[in-house]
Amino acid sequence: MFCRIMTIKHNDDTDKIINNLKDQEDWYDNIEGLHSVTYVKISDKEFMGCVIYDSKEHLEAANETVQEFMKINLMPYIDSPPVFMEGEVPWRYSRK
Secondary structure (H helix, E strand, O other), X not given: XXXXXXXXXXXXXXXXXXXXXXXXXXXXXXXXXXXXXXXXEEEOOEEEEEEEEOOHHHHHHOHHHHHHHXXXXXXXXXXXXXXXXXXXXXXXXXXX
């Protein structure tokens, strides 16, 4: 698995933005190799997204779709460029 983490500072209400993102399941469902999406509220003006793909190749193949998604759903609210980090997921635990 491969993960991209982004931190976003914005000029609106975090809960409002995250609720909008949660309503975008059609976008997520159309991304091949997407394993999971998690949003973490850091503050009223900042949140983090953690997106896990089956592979780095799936992440790279999704870049155009993700850029379009961000343009529509995030860019109107962003104060500064998001900070991105990515890497291999060597281990992950999920309670069954």
